[in-house]
Amino acid sequence: MKNWLSAAAISRPDGAAVILPDGKPITYAELHNLCAAQAAILSIHGIGKGAHVALLMENSLRCVVLVHAIMRLGAVLIPLNTRLAIEELSYQLYTANAGFLCFDTRHLQTAEKLQELPLIGIDCRAELLPVTDHTEKFAGIDIEATCAIVFTSGTSGQPKGAQLTYGNFLYSAMASAYRLGVMPDDRWLICLPMFHVGGLSILYRSCLYNTAVVLYEGSFDSVRIVMQLKRDFVTILSIVPTQLHRLLQAADGSLAALRLILLGGAACTPELLAQAQQHKLNIAATYGLTEATSQVATALPERFYAKQGNVGRPLPFTSVRILNEQGSALPPGEIGEIAIAGPTVMRGYLGMPDVPLGSWFISGDIGYLDDDGDLHVLQRRSDLIISGGENVYPAEVENMLRSHPDIEDAVVIGRPDSEWGQRVAAAIVLRANKLLAPEQISAFCAGKLAGYKCPREYIFVESLPLTASGKLDRRAAAGLFKP
Numbered sequence: 001m002k003n004w005l006s007a008a009a010i011s012r013p014d015g016a017a018v019i020l021p022d023g024k025p026i027t028y029a030e031l032h033n034l035c036a037a038q039a040a041i042l043s044i045h046g047i048g049k050g051a052h053v054a055l056l057m058e059n060s061l062r063c064v065v066l067v068h069a070i071m072r073l074g075a076v077l078i079p080l081n082t083r084l085a086i087e088e089l090s091y092q093l094y095t096a097n098a099g100f101l102c103f104d105t106r107h108l109q110t111a112e113k114l115q116e117l118p119l120i121g122i123d124c125r126a127e128l129l130p131v132t133d134h135t136e137k138f139a140g141i142d143i144e145a146t147c148a149i150v151f152t153s154g155t156s157g158q159p160k161g162a163q164l165t166y167g168n169f170l171y172s173a174m175a176s177a178y179r180l181g182v183m184p185d186d187r188w189l190i191c192l193p194m195f196h197v198g199g200l201s202i203l204y205r206s207c208l209y210n211t212a213v214v215l216y217e218g219s220f221d222s223v224r225i226v227m228q229l230k231r232d233f234v235t236i237l238s239i240v241p242t243q244l245h246r247l248l249q250a251a252d253g254s255l256a257a258l259r260l261i262l263l264g265g266a267a268c269t270p271e272l273l274a275q276a277q278q279h280k281l282n283i284a285a286t287y288g289l290t291e292a293t294s295q296v297a298t299a300l301p302e303r304f305y306a307k308q309g310n311v312g313r314p315l316p317f318t319s320v321r322i323l324n325e326q327g328s329a330l331p332p333g334e335i336g337e338i339a340i341a342g343p344t345v346m347r348g349y350l351g352m353p354d355v356p357l358g359s360w361f362i363s364g365d366i367g368y369l370d371d372d373g374d375l376h377v378l379q380r381r382s383d384l385i386i387s388g389g390e391n392v393y394p395a396e397v398e399n400m401l402r403s404h405p406d407i408e409d410a411v412v413i414g415r416p417d418s419e420w421g422q423r424v425a426a427a428i429v430l431r432a433n434k435l436l437a438p439e440q441i442s443a444f445c446a447g448k449l450a451g452y453k454c455p456r457e458y459i460f461v462e463s464l465p466l467t468a469s470g471k472l473d474r475r476a477a478a479g480l481f482k483p
Helices: 004-011 028-042 061-072 086-095 105-113 166-180 195-207 222-231 241-250 271-278 301-306 394-402 438-445 472-476
Strands: 017-019 023-026 053-056 077-078 100-103 120-123 144-150 161-165 185-191 211-216 236-241 260-263 283-289 294-299 319-323 334-341 361-371 375-380 384-389 390-392 408-419 421-430 459-461
Touching: 004 028, 004 061, 017 028, 017 120, 017 361, 023 028, 023 086, 028 061, 028 086, 053 086, 053 105, 053 301, 061 077, 061 211, 086 105, 120 222, 120 271, 144 166, 144 195, 161 166, 166 195, 185 222, 195 236, 195 375, 222 241, 236 241, 241 260, 241 408, 283 301, 283 361, 319 361, 375 394, 384 408, 384 421, 390 394, 394 408, 394 421, 394 438, 408 472
Parallel strands: 017 211, 053 077, 053 100, 077 144, 100 120, 185 211, 185 236, 236 260, 260 283, 421 459
Antiparallel strands: 017 023, 144 161, 283 294, 319 334, 334 361, 361 375, 384 390, 408 421
């Protein structure tokens, strides 16, 4: 198969490929030349087909160029979470058998501390110099080959490296296009980190579609994002509920102008749903995971608003089942573990057996399919609280707590209990200038939740910890409680 960027440069050379944070467009012809130059530099360092190349940098034009240059050489991309500690990075580099490390100026000191590993540090601070003749470095694409090794978030244990093939990304792009549609003038804002599959997949998809990505740099700033949405004529935005909440506070109607807001990563609360509906936002709720190359199921706006809590039907090529503890498929309405099959499912985790073609990948997520075939995701299995033999889904308790007029946010975890096995505990973020006693919150929950679901322990915090992708970091939240 032809290299995706090279094909785009031929079919739409003058079309915008990347819109920089300052609004400057980079055409597909220009991006192709920049990637050819970068590939030539990488090849001098010995990077070629099959090499494992780690990338430690924030979203930037340099990052975009390197991602495409690594593909051009037929090497394997290993995007690293820039928020990780040295030990965590070392573990991932070692696990992925990385032979090269690309880094930007901001992460130079971190890269230098990783020198004890068998790596070749590549200084990527040099200016981007376009060239036009490096066709000898061109590598065709084998859709069965590994394109990237993307580590899972690690919120439920040691991160695992998901081996995603070119075919995984290709089928994911096609399936997303069939569900969401593609317009020639689409501009997809990348404000999710490209070291997560949600951000990386946008880059690959837009290249395959020959449409533009709008590049956002730095930490999430709702004011700056709203400015870019308007100035750069953004049509699609991928965010998580926390980010949507912040954008609604800063937006001036610009969100309603978007063709689609792809909302995933966590459940949308009833309050947020009501706000989105009030602002007439075109929200497509989605469920996805790294191991399935992002999107698995997606509900378009009409279905999202008509049926609260659903994330739609599986995308084309993808099948979803709900399994019981014995691995048997459950009928509609019954809660169990979500299993996924199809060509977007990863080759397998590093160091573990491959996922056989056509087999079912057990996601670890809990949910059910309704009578219409729409998927409802309730909770991560690792977050399930079992108290006195009863199952408690934290998301249900958290939604109840957030419905209190004086509570801004909440996280619920299971705490060890000698009698019940686990007891329900809640960390509460109060709204500005509000005060609540634990007894008041317990009284609020009483009658609305079964007794075993009501929190028995409360702490009050100023904010809840988030992962780099903006999701609630439950592992870190557990550390907020005293041992």
